[in-house]
Amino acid sequence: MNAFDSPFVVPVAGCVMILGLGVAGIYSEIRNKELRSQERIAMLQRGVPLADIERMMAQTVDEEKKVRDPLRSLANARRTALILLACGVGLGVFGLLLYEILQIRPVLVVAATGIINLCIGVGFLIDYNMQKRELSRFGMEVDSEASL
Incomplete structure (x- = not known):
């Protein structure tokens, strides 16, 4: 064996x-x-x-141990959210197309994994908006480039 x-x-x-x-x-x-x-x-x-x-x-x-730039952190949160949302949508569409082609029901698991990325991306968008609100509360102006 x-x-x-x-x-x-x-x-x-x-x-x-x-x-x-x-x-x-x-x-x-x-x-x-x-x-x-x-x-x-x-x-x-x-x-x-x-x-x-x-x-x-x-x-x-x-x-x-330098303190990071808050605007850079804000941009990173936005970028991460967009990447995760795109990956989630891509995985979902890929899983659905694969199911349509193969007609095998367990293949829908691939589409379901896209939901995980979508949810994490939504969490990052919420974090982005919270950071933006916090920065404006402390008087830091957030450029239109940093907004979504």
Whole structure:
């Protein structure tokens, strides 16, 4: 009997993949910290004062945690909503056309998956409108380019 004929291959492969991604993320973070500490040691060996090293490291952390531009966030929400809505409509139409061609009822599941994208897209549109209202409440003008 071939090991790949088992019905458990897909779930086991999925679990192994998720576990592998977790381990890879942890390893990446450990390696990142190791490289930062090696960088600090090299700076100390070159004679850079400890206060300067700490200030440089704090600046890199601050740059990683920068506050994002609210108008960019607004544009990203709008773009994401439009993409998800288009994908939902596309999947729905594709599923319905496939059903019409094949006349196999379970194919309608493809059309139903489009509803998931549509609903998430509607959620992003609601988020977009809420962000726009919030920005106008704080006195930030939203250009006509940023409106839907």
